[in-house]
Every structure is written in structure tokens, then in C-alpha cells.
Amino acid sequence: MPRPKTYNEQEVIEKAMNVFWKNGYETTSMQMLEKEMGINKFSIYSSFGNKQGVFLESLKCYKAKVSAIFEKFKNASNGVDDIKQFFYDSISVNYNGDYQKGCFVTNTYNEFADSEVQEIKEQMCSFMDNLKGLIIEKLEIDGTKDKETIMQQANFLLLAKHGLAAASRVNSQQEIEDYIEMTFKSI
Numbered sequence: 001m002p003r004p005k006t007y008n009e010q011e012v013i014e015k016a017m018n019v020f021w022k023n024g025y026e027t028t029s030m031q032m033l034e035k036e037m038g039i040n041k042f043s044i045y046s047s048f049g050n051k052q053g054v055f056l057e058s059l060k061c062y063k064a065k066v067s068a069i070f071e072k073f074k075n076a077s078n079g080v081d082d083i084k085q086f087f088y089d090s091i092s093v094n095y096n097g098d099y100q101k102g103c104f105v106t107n108t109y110n111e112f113a114d115s116e117v118q119e120i121k122e123q124m125c126s127f128m129d130n131l132k133g134l135i136i137e138k139l140e141i142d143g144t145k146d147k148e149t150i151m152q153q154a155n156f157l158l159l160a161k162h163g164l165a166a167a168s169r170v171n172s173q174q175e176i177e178d179y180i181e182m183t184f185k186s187i
Contacts, residue, residue, distance in 0.1 A: 017058035079141035106165035
């Protein structure tokens with residue numbers, strides 16, 4: 001008969017998420033996870049299967065944490081102003097802790113761009129496609145832009161969001177805010 005779990009899976013996944021967020025998937029070892037999660041490897045394997053399983057659960061945890069930001073963006077109806085607010089909202093998560101980590105999803109997207117781990121790659125592509133779709137939807141609210149301009153601006157803004165996420169790992173909050181303001185002067 002298996003022993004009952006003496007830990008809360010959600011709590012240990014949040015701890016694992018922070019390790020992956022800070023170090024990335026490849027750099028994070030099972031020993032690091034074991035130490036941060038406060039459970040042994042047997043418990044990790046029993047609950048999550050393997051390192052990839054822990055990572056996938058960590059991605060779900062992060063997405064749940066930022067879901068309110070995406071819901072607000074999805075439900076907004078002020079076009080470009082909503083995209084700009086989304087940029088501000090998405091970086092607010094980065095300046096609440098002891099260190100700036102960027103966006104966990106963007107970090108993962110960059111790390112797995114050439115990876116053969118299909119499940120993670122598919123999740124990242126789906127996330128980025130959904131984000132681009134929301135950006136297009138908000139740009140279309142203007143009503144004065146043709147499809148080509150909307151696509152160009154959507155591509156620009158998606159790349160700007162990637163840059164913003166990467167920069168938020170190392171730049172000050174003021175530098176990031178200046179970046180956002182300059183980005184939207186061209187839209």
C-alpha cells in the first residue's frame with residue numbers, strides 16, 4: 001500500500017516553477033528540484049513522472065498565475081490602448097520579487113525553440129499563436145487599418161513583447177516603461 005503524501009502538490013509545483021523560471025529547463029537538475037520542492041526524488045517521480053512532468057505542471061501553474069492578466073486583455077475593448085496596458089500588466093509580475101525573471105513562458109519559448117520535446121514546443125507555439133490572435137483582434141478595433149498593416153503591427157508587437165520579456169530580466173522598471181512608451185509611439 002502506498003504511503004500517503006505529506007506535501008501539497010500545488011505548493012511544491014510553485015516552488016519548482018520558480019526554479020525553472022530562474023534557471024531554465026536544461027540548467028535545472030533533479031537535485032535542485034528536490035532541494036527547492038522539499039521532497040525526495042521518489043516523491044517527485046511518483047507524483048509527476050519525471051523532470052519534464054514537473055516542468056509541464058510548472059507551466060500550467062504559471063499560466064494560472066497570469067490568467068487574470070490575459071482575461072483582462074481578452075475582454076478589453078479599447079484597441080491599441082489595451083495592448084499597451086497588457087504590456088504594462090505583464091511586466092508587473094517581474095518587479096514584485098527579489099529578482100527579475102522575465103516571462104516564464106517567453107523564457108521557455110526561447111529555450112525550446114530548437115528542441116525536439118514536442119509537447120512543450122506545441123504548448124509554446126499555441127500560447128504565442130493565441131497571443132498574436134488577441135493582438136490582431138485589438139488592432140482591428142481601430143477600423144482604419146488594412147489587413148497588411150494589422151499583420152505587420154501584430155508581428156512587430158509580438159516581437160516587442162518577446163523583447164520586453166527578455167529585457168525585464170535585467171533592465172530597470174523605468175527602462176522597461178520607456179521601452180513600452182516608445183514601442184507604442186510607432187503604432
